[in-house]
Amino acid sequence: MLLWINGPFGGGKTQTAYEILRRLPGSVVCDPEHVGFGLHRMTPPALRGDFQDMASWRQGVYEVLDLALRRHEGVVIVPMTLVEPAYFDEVVGRLRDGAGHEVHHVALLAQRETVLRRLSERGLGRGLKRESFAVQKLDHCLERLRKPLFAEHIHTDRANVPEVADMIAASAGLRLAPNTDGALRQRLRTAWTGVKHARFE
Template identity: 75%
Template sequence: MLLWINGPFGGGKTQTAYELLRRLPGSVVCDPEHVGFGLRRMLPPGLRADFQDIPAWRQGVYEVLDLTLRTYEGVVIAPMTLVEPAYFEETVGRLREAGHEVRHFALLAERETVLRRLKERGLGGGLKRESFAVRRLDDCLERLSGSQFAEHIHTDRVSVVGVADRIAASAGLTLEPNRDGPLRHRLRRVRISLRHIRFD
């Protein structure tokens, strides 16, 4: 099974993916962003636009996930913002057509909630550091609210643990109990955020 966790930038996809990984034995996170980062690094700076517009990204994501789903026995988790319907069909749609069980979840929240989360992860740079995410926010929220991007999970008043619980319940998966206290949970979230800082 593939759990594709969609949502706006700053919507909690990565935190949710690693919460699922922590509590779902045998699962693995396959992050489609890494395919895009590799493509960006190969290009001269002047050609580094949105890597999702590069056909090789969509093909690469499909091939890597198809290979993983065919050969890996555990649940595969892919956290990735994907709002262009044609690109969604080239990746998620093709994986379904290939016979894989794909469960897609779009994490949604009010604009103010996402802006607050982006500011918190800006590491002192505030929203300026997250300017790309802020520019794309309204478009992401509008597109992801469409029926094509269901199943929707509204996260404004739901913790990361709660979001993971909802995804697992919907997908028919059993998570290990969450035994983290508030401090340990906060430290875990900070560590995950630091591991996923982008510098390019």
Template identity: 70%
Template sequence: MLLWINGPFGGGKTQTAYELRRRLPGSVVCDPEMVGFGLHRAMPPELRGDFQDLAAWRQGVVEVLDLVLRKHEGTVIAPMTVVNAAYFEETVGRLREKGHDVRHFALLARRETVLDRLRERTLFGLRPQGDSFAVGNLDRCLEALRGPEFAEHIHTDDISTRQVADRIAASAGLTLEPNTDGRLRGEMNRILVGIKHIRF
């Protein structure tokens, strides 16, 4: 099974993905963004636009996830924002056509909630690269993701990452191990995931 976790930039996709991985034995996170970063590194900076516009990204994501889904016995988790309906069909749709069990979830929240989360993403006072892009595309993402083609929707304003993971697992028919982290350990996990995926 593939759990594709969609949502606006800064909407909690990565934190949710790693919460699921911690509590779902045998699961693995495969981040489609890494395919895009690889393509960007092969190009001079002045030519780097939105890597999702590259057919190579969409094809590459399908090939990588198809391979992992065929060879890996556990659940695969892909945190990735995709709001272009055509690109969604070329990735999620093609994986379904290949016979894979793809469960898609869009994490939604009020604009103010996402902005607050983005403001919290700092390390020693430094802001991550891409936050201005995230803010500039926030309204477009939230509007597009409300569409029925991007269901199942999970509204995250008033629930924790742990609860988001619980809802995804329940909807997908998966059993998670209990989250026994105390407040301090939970906060440390959140910080470590954030540091690992932050880019300046």
């Protein structure tokens, strides 16, 4: 199964993906941002834009995920914001309908104020300044993701990371190992995941 976790930037996709990875034996996280970062490094800075607009990104993501789904026996988890319908069809739709893979897609949604607070908290002391791209895209992402194309929708305003992981697993028919973390351990785990996967591009 491909488990695609969509949502706005700052919506908790990466935290949730790695929580599922921790509690689902045999699963693997495949992050399409790495393909985009590689393309950016090859491109002169003045020419860099949204790497999702590059056909090479969409094709590369499709090929890597198709390979992973054919050769890896466990669940493939993808935390990635993808809100353009044509791009969504080109990657997710093609994996599902063209290649015949089992694809379960969820979109994590929250109120604008909740997402802004989360972005500020992950700003490494710089607040929202470090997250200007995410803030700029926030309203567009939330508007697009509420559309039926991007269902199933999971609302996360009042849920912590393990609870969101549990909701996704239940919707996908997956059984996660029990979460045995206390509140302090969970905060430390969340902070460490944020540090490991901070975006510096």
